[in-house]
Amino acid sequence: MMSPMKNLPMCQFFTNSRTYVPLLLLLLGLQQGLAQELGDHQYTTEAIEEGSRVYTQQCALCHGPQGALIDGVDLRRGQFPTVRSDADLRNLISSGAGEGRMPAFELRDDEMNGVIAYIRAGFDADGIAVKIGDPGRGQILFQGKGECASCHRVNGVGPRTAPDLSFIGAIRTPASLQRNLLDPATALLPINKSVRLVTRNEETIVGRRLNEDTYTVQVIDSQERLRSLKKSDLVSYEISDAPSKQPTTLSSDEVADVIGYLLTLRGLQ
Ligand code: HEC
Ligand code: HEC
Incomplete structure (x- = not known):
């Protein structure tokens, strides 16, 4: 927390x-x-609770108690057609949307912070409200100081040793992205584990597992080649539980910006 x-x-x-x-x-x-x-580095439980009250009174009428009543918008799951950062969300709420179909709201600061926290916590008062920063700054951090681009590929650019993030904004929630950055060891998907294979020809392959079935395993090796191997050709197959990456050293505001950027990655548009 x-x-x-x-x-x-x-x-x-x-x-x-x-x-x-x-x-x-x-x-x-x-x-x-x-x-x-x-x-507003991080939203508090009080803010989330205040937001729950504001949401019920001001937003639920149109968006519904679960936040998904309006086509193309799912507030609880963070699906917004145009909004990305918390600043966008703030602007939208105070200026309205959909050519008058959503009115402009005049909220006090604590009400505004609260409703954003409530949305960012996935409508869960016990949830972690993930702050979502500026995607533009996030992209610069991703490519520079954050060193993400040294492992990850986006829209056809970058190495293949770590998962391709071109669609990550469409498949992960803000909370799971945050967990991956701050605590990658617990966020690691079992399939993504690093593996070390030795073949009958005495070739050692170290890489990241992509896929596996009863008879074969597919890995990306350290030279970024996709390898598909028959298990019957292997003399050893070790799966490492060691985390393949370290928690980021970026500050929490920078992490918010990087999450803002990751959420824009929804495939080539
Ligand atoms: C009178 C109905 C109404 C109320 C009340 C309302 N909304 Fe909306 N909201 C809409 C409609 C309609 C849209 C879709 C607008 C569009 O199509 O561009 C929308 C869209 C949104 C979006 C997505 C915007 C985007 O383009 O990404 C967000 C976020 C949102 N509303 C938040 C809220 C919050 C928070 C509240 C309460 C403070 C609220 N709304 C209250 C009708 C409403
Ligand atoms: C040393 C290489 C390395 C660096 C640097 C790195 N990552 Fe990763 N990342 C990985 C590997 C390997 C995985 C897959 C295993 C795992 O989930 O831990 C991964 C997983 C992820 C995932 C989860 C993918 C999924 O499918 O859920 C996200 C999101 C992510 N990284 C984002 C980032 C961001 C943002 C940065 C920069 C702040 C970064 N990574 C820096 C290697 C790296």
């Missing part, structure tokens, strides 16, 4: 040392932009 905060010395500082609060308030007063950013 708290893990998205762990890269945030400022937040810890904020909550741990009461003595510095006046100083901090002064600082925040001087830098409103910063204050705002610090304020």
Whole structure:
């Protein structure tokens, strides 16, 4: 629950040392932009609960209690035709949509944060509300500092040693994307495990398993070649439980941006 905060010395500082609060308030007063950013690193359970109330009163009438009553929109599962980031969501709610079919709402800040948190937590008060940042910044992080592009392929560009992420936004929820970045060991899909195979010809193949049935196994080897092997040709077949990647060192705001970018990856459009 708290893990998205762990890269945030400022937040810890904020909550741990009461003595510095006046100083901090002064600082925040001087830098409103910063204050705002610090304020919404992660949504709290209270925010999600407040959001549940706002949602029931203001949104459920049209969107339904499960959020899927309007064609092409599924609020609980995070399927929006145009909205990507939390900022988009904020704009949409305060300006309305569908040429007047959805009215503009004037919500207080806590109501707005709450309803976004409630949507981002998948309507689950116990869920983790995943903050979703700016896709443009996320793309830059993906290709640069985050080093994601050194392992992952997107829209035909990049290596094949890790799963191709071209469709990832269509098949994973924000929470599962976040878990993969912050805690890849628990997020690992069994099929994606790394394997080490030795064939009868004494060739050793180290790679990532793509698929397996009773008689064959398909892997991407370390040279990025797709190999399909008959199990009867193998003298050894080891599946590693070791996580194939480390948790990201990006800050929680940067992770939010990367998730924002991943959610735009829905195949070539
Ligand atoms: C009077 C009916 C109505 C109410 C009330 C309403 N909506 Fe909507 N909402 C719609 C319609 C209709 C659409 C589809 C708009 C379109 O087709 O562009 C929509 C679309 C959306 C979308 C998807 C937008 C996109 O393009 O990605 C989101 C998100 C959303 N609503 C959130 C909310 C939230 C949050 C509330 C409550 C604060 C709310 N809506 C209240 C009717 C409503
Ligand atoms: C060292 C190589 C490596 C790096 C760097 C890396 N990944 Fe991965 N990633 C993998 C491998 C291997 C898997 C598949 C095994 C697993 O799920 O742990 C994976 C899985 C994933 C998945 C889940 C795919 C699915 O089908 O659910 C996502 C999403 C993802 N990575 C995103 C990222 C992002 C975003 C970054 C950059 C912040 C990143 N990865 C950095 C190797 C890497």
